[in-house]
Amino acid sequence: MTPPISLDLLDQLTTPVLLLDASLRVSHANPAFCAWVGIGQRRWLQASLDELGAPELAACAVLACREAQTQRLGQCRWRPLPTVELMASARVSPVRQVANVHAMIEFYIERDDADPSAWPAALAATLKGLAHEVRNPLAGLQGAAQLLARRTQDPEQRRYVEVIAAETARLAALVERLLEPRPAQALTAVNVHEILERVRLLAEADAAWSCRIIRDYDPSLPLLIGDADRLLQALWNLVRNALQAGATEVRLRTRSEHGVALAEQVCRQAIRIEVIDDGHGVPDALAAQVFLPLVSGRAEGSGLGLALTQEIVREHRGSLSFRSRPGHTVFTLMVPMEASVL
Numbered sequence: 001m002t003p004p005i006s007l008d009l010l011d012q013l014t015t016p017v018l019l020l021d022a023s024l025r026v027s028h029a030n031p032a033f034c035a036w037v038g039i040g041q042r043r044w045l046q047a048s049l050d051e052l053g054a055p056e057l058a059a060c061a062v063l064a065c066r067e068a069q070t071q072r073l074g075q076c077r078w079r080p081l082p083t084v085e086l087m088a089s090a091r092v093s094p095v096r097q098v099a100n101v102h103a104m105i106e107f108y109i110e111r112d113d114a115d116p117s118a119w120p121a122a123l124a125a126t127l128k129g130l131a132h133e134v135r136n137p138l139a140g141l142q143g144a145a146q147l148l149a150r151r152t153q154d155p156e157q158r159r160y161v162e163v164i165a166a167e168t169a170r171l172a173a174l175v176e177r178l179l180e181p182r183p184a185q186a187l188t189a190v191n192v193h194e195i196l197e198r199v200r201l202l203a204e205a206d207a208a209w210s211c212r213i214i215r216d217y218d219p220s221l222p223l224l225i226g227d228a229d230r231l232l233q234a235l236w237n238l239v240r241n242a243l244q245a246g247a248t249e250v251r252l253r254t255r256s257e258h259g260v261a262l263a264e265q266v267c268r269q270a271i272r273i274e275v276i277d278d279g280h281g282v283p284d285a286l287a288a289q290v291f292l293p294l295v296s297g298r299a300e301g302s303g304l305g306l307a308l309t310q311e312i313v314r315e316h317r318g319s320l321s322f323r324s325r326p327g328h329t330v331f332t333l334m335v336p337m338e339a340s341v342l
Contacts, residue, residue, distance in 0.1 A: 016088075016107040021100050024049065024061050028101070036109065037080050054078035057090060061103050064092040076107075141168045163201050189223040190231065192271055196252050199235045203250065207243050216253040224271055224337060226316050231335075234312040238275040238331045241306070245279030245329070260334060262319055267336040270318070275331045282324040309333075 010017055016033035018026050029044040049058035056076055064071040070093040079085050088107040095101045145165040152158050200213045207213075224231075242250045253274040260270040313320045318335035 016109070018044070018105040018107075019095070019101045020049075020061060020103040020105065022102050024058065024065075024103065026052075033107070036107070037086065039080070052078060052080050057092070057105060060090070060092045061105065064094050065103055068094050070094070138168060138172045142172065159201070160205055163198070163205060166198075167202065187225050187227055190226045190228045192221060192224055192231075192254060192273065193217050193219075195228060195232050195235060196254070196273070198232060199239050200252065202236055203239050203243060206240070211243055211247055212249045213239075214249065214251040216251055218254050218256060221254055221256055221271060222337060224335060226335065227312075230312045230315065234309040234333065235273065235275070237306065237309045238333070241331075242275060242277035242279055242329070245277065245281065247277035247279035249278050251276040257334065260336075262317055262334060262336055265317075267317075269337045270334050271337065273333040273335070275333075277329050278327050279329060281326045281329045282322065 010019075010028070011030050013030060013032055016036045017030045018033060019028035021027040026044045026047045026049075029041050031041075034041050034044075044052075049055070049061060054076065056073060057078065060071045060073045070091060073090045073092065075087060076090045077085065077087055088109045090108070091106045093104050093106075095104050142165070145161060145168055148161045149158065149165060152161055196215070196217070200215065203211065203213050239250055239252075251274070253272075253276060255272045255274075257270045257272050258268065260267055262270060310320050313333055313335065316335045318333060320331065320333050322329065322331045324330070
């Protein structure tokens with residue numbers, strides 16, 4: 001029988017884990033499990049293994065509890081969603097000295113399943129389903145924003161109404177892109193600081209008084225050749241992650257770099273954009289996987305934000321890196337002045 005389990009320690013593991021109660025229903029799913037499947041923790045609570053399309057696991061869990069002995073299952077196949085099929089070996093162990101926990105399932109993902117190149121079909125199906133679901137609410141938000149803009153006379157309120165309208169339009173365009181992929185937009189001259197100012201407004205609207213947004217801009221920076229909407233999405237993802245990490249201060253810093261190696265080429269001049277925050281940082285257990293799709297340190301997280309940000313940066317022939325410790329995290333985005341989409 002397994003030793004006592006610390007739930008805090010369990011949540012730091014990169015191994016997907018489920019805890020089962022006396023009825024062999026899910027009482028806890030760690031963040032690694034939620035990231036692996038791509039759905040937050042609430043979806044799994046009180047779900048039975050049979051309901052999750054894993055009858056072999058259910059039988060294995062019954063045997064483990066009855067025999068008070070760990071049971072192993074090789075190459076378990078199950079369908080937590082109609083469009084998602086997962087493959088992994090599993091170990092089911094009885095548990096003691098944890099309230100409402102009678103068994104623990106650890107999933108060991110085969111290399112092919114852990115490779116993001118094996119996920120696109122399931123991920124694309126999930127994203128398209130999500131896009132269909134959010135299309136109608138977005139149309140309602142757009143209409144409401146237009147009505148507010150007509151009725152609001154206060155300049156400060158109008159500024160935030162304009163943010164709502166612009167961001168809703170951007171989300172609607174993203175939904176359409178997911179449903180009907182189109183060629184990349186033509187690149188234009190982009191003012192990085194204008195993009196960062198829009199991100200700052202979004203952050204202030206999201207965090208209100210709980211977080212201070214500090215600007216540390218280099219006013220001498222020239223225009224960047226790029227896709228303004230995509231760069232906005234990338235930078236907003238970084239700032240939103242900082243807010244969700246409990247940051248009370250986020251610094252937006254821009255600088256110029258010369259002779260930088262990007263995309264296996266040395267570019268004459270590049271823009272360095274840093275998002276610096278004082279949140280709790282990236283867990284060590286996730287540091288090596290943080291840019292992979294469906295990897296998230298939060299149970300309710302989708303794990304798509306940083307993966308999308310890295311994709312956007314690569315489109316601009318740039319690089320994305322980070323360094324992190326509790327209380328100080330820096331994400332650095334480097335983009336050449338004359339980027340071109342791959």
